[in-house]
Amino acid sequence: MSYSKTIVLTNYDGETFVVDEVVAVEPQTIEHMIEDGCANTSIPLPNVTSKILSKVIEHCKKHVETPNSNEKAAKADLKSFDFDFVKADQGTLFDLILAMNYLNIKELLDLIYQTVADMIKGKTPEEEEEMRRVNAWVFSCFVGVTCLYFKSKKM
Amino acid sequence: MDRFQDLPHDIALQCFIRVPFNQFHTIRSVCKAWKAEVHLPELLRLRNSTGNAQSLVVLSQKKANPAGKRKCSDVPVYRLVVLEPETGNWSEMPCLPEFENGLPLFCRMVAVGSDLVVMGGYDPRTWDCLNSVFIFDFLSSKWRPGADMPGGPRSFFGCASDGDRTVFVAGGHDLEKNALKSVWAYDVTNDNWTQLPDMAKERDECECLFYRGKFHVINGYSTNMQGQFHQSIEVFETSARKWLESNGVLSDTTHPPKIYVEGTDKKLYTCHANDIVVVEDDTWRSVARLPDEVTNMSYLVSFPGHLLLIGTPKYGEPSNAYKMDLNERVWTKVHVPVEYSGHVESACCLII
Numbered sequence: 482m483s484y485s486k487t488i489v490l491t492n493y494d495g496e497t498f499v500v501d502e503v504v505a506v507e508p509q510t511i512e513h514m515i516e517d518g519c520a521n522t523s524i525p526l527p528n529v530t531s532k533i534l535s536k537v538i539e540h541c542k543k544h545v546e547t548p549n550s551n552e553k554a555a556k557a558d559l560k561s562f563d564f565d566f567v568k569a570d571q572g573t574l575f576d577l578i579l580a581m582n583y584l585n586i587k588e589l590l591d592l593i594y595q596t597v598a599d600m601i602k603g604k605t606p607e608e609e610e611e612m613r614r615v616n617a618w619v620f621s622c623f624v625g626v627t628c629l630y631f632k633s634k635k636m
Numbered sequence: 637m638d639r640f641q642d643l644p645h646d647i648a649l650q651c652f653i654r655v656p657f658n659q660f661h662t663i664r665s666v667c668k669a670w671k672a673e674v675h676l677p678e679l680l681r682l683r684n685s686t687g688n689a690q691s692l693v694v695l696s697q698k699k700a701n702p703a704g705k706r707k708c709s710d711v712p713v714y715r716l717v718v719l720e721p722e723t724g725n726w727s728e729m730p731c732l733p734e735f736e737n738g739l740p741l742f743c744r745m746v747a748v749g750s751d752l753v754v755m756g757g758y759d760p761r762t763w764d765c766l767n768s769v770f771i772f773d774f775l776s777s778k779w780r781p782g783a784d785m786p787g788g789p790r791s792f793f794g795c796a797s798d799g800d801r802t803v804f805v806a807g808g809h810d811l812e813k814n815a816l817k818s819v820w821a822y823d824v825t826n827d828n829w830t831q832l833p834d835m836a837k838e839r840d841e842c843e844c845l846f847y848r849g850k851f852h853v854i855n856g857y858s859t860n861m862q863g864q865f866h867q868s869i870e871v872f873e874t875s876a877r878k879w880l881e882s883n884g885v886l887s888d889t890t891h892p893p894k895i896y897v898e899g900t901d902k903k904l905y906t907c908h909a910n911d912i913v914v915v916e917d918d919t920w921r922s923v924a925r926l927p928d929e930v931t932n933m934s935y936l937v938s939f940p941g942h943l944l945l946i947g948t949p950k951y952g953e954p955s956n957a958y959k960m961d962l963n964e965r966v967w968t969k970v971h972v973p974v975e976y977s978g979h980v981e982s983a984c985c986l987i988i
Contacts, residue, residue, distance in 0.1 A: 578643065582644075594651045598653075
């Protein structure tokens with residue numbers, strides 16, 4: 482099997498993304514597609530929008546480019562990158578989860594699951610303060626901050 | 637969170653297994669579908685298999701008296717406390733319904749799956765002997781009453797859980813201080829009691845445990861031998877529903893009453909003199925010396941890969957806690973904040 486240097490990904494909106502193969506094989510789904518020889522022209526990713534796909538590519542790139550060493554600085558850099566990466570609004574996170582699940586990027590999936598879990602279990606103090614402000618009229622209730630937040634969203 | 641409610645089941649589950657046990661009520665409060673997800677057996681299974689499960693040691697612990705307010709006549713106030721031995725987090729559990737001023741004294745408690753079952757004891761207001769059963773479901777963080785213990789009021793009985801859904805209650809004494817031979821099984825899921833065949837001996841203040849899948853009743857004393865413990869053991873085979881002759885090493889130990897625990901390595905541990913001892917090749921062998929700060933042991937409890945020991949340096953002093961890795965057999969001190977340093981009456985462990 483011969484590998485090309487770059488891979489073309491076609492997303493939901495029909496846009497094409499040209500990425501290095503080392504980056505493209507980060508998601509297992511794409512790796513398998515390449516292995517199965519489906520990558521002659523371009524890889525169709527009909528479930529992923531361009532906004533999400535560019536985010537995913539950005540993440541894969543960063544992880545490929547960061548040297549795989551035990552160096553503290555590199556690790557910390559990657560960690561802060563991941564931290565910023567999941568600082569997204571709920572809609573984006575939701576789409577990211579579905580895309581990650583489809584593309585099967587184990588590391589990123591774990592990160593996002595944990596992010597949602599953290600959202601369920603509570604917020605950072607700044608965020609809680611913000612919620613308190615927004616939901617001042619219901620906040621006096623004894624029910625947890627977060628569940629009020631969820632409920633107020635539904636109203 | 638409204639969008640997240642639309643997450644496919646398996647993805648939502650992946651998120652939920654990463655939520656700490658004390659936030660399950662938040663998941664439940666989001667929507668009906670999520671409320672149901674929390675109670676799926678799959679959630680606990682997955683938490684276990686992915687290393688996200690948390691060990692919770694529940695302690696019945698005396699509330700520390702505010703300094704300078706102690707009177708000799710004060711009835712001690714006990715409450716339920718949760719220690720997460722892996723992280724060292726301590727928290728107080730919600731009060732037992734109708735017992736806001738303190739847990740029934742000398743009540744027994746066992747863990748059954750994600751439920752904590754609290755049985756019997758004495759009403760701290762009236763000193764009435766209770767036959768009540770209360771169940772705390774850690775998935776919903778709620779108490780519910782269970783069917784009363786049958787066979788009349790009984791105190792100082794032994795009890796143990798098969799870890800799955802049944803609690804076994806054996807021995808103890810009735811209102812006239814008659815030691816009892818009778819044994820009952822409580823099915824937590826179906827909320828019903830079944831009487832089992834009597835034991836051969838009366839056993840007041842007996843110790844009970846599940847060891848190698850069998851219900852063991854250890855030591856105790858008869859009505860006419862008050863306080864003089866006999867060293868004997870009866871073993872109940874649950875599948876055959878009959879009592880077996882005991883054999884061997886378990887009845888060798890001296891100075892009852894004791895606390896026996898089955899470690900997650902399936903070995904039997906107890907505390908003897910100043911040592912933790914284990915049954916290996918049918919004899920008791922010393923495993924580790926007790927740390928000085930806990931030589932007056934209050935309770936020994938098993939959690940995955942470890943034993944947790946709570947005790948004091950001397951009688952009446954504040955409690956300390958140590959955990960021992962079963963492989964390394966080394967002690968690590970667990971920090972005990974002052975407000976959680978009261979005397980520990982009993983303890984059990986749940987995996988959530």
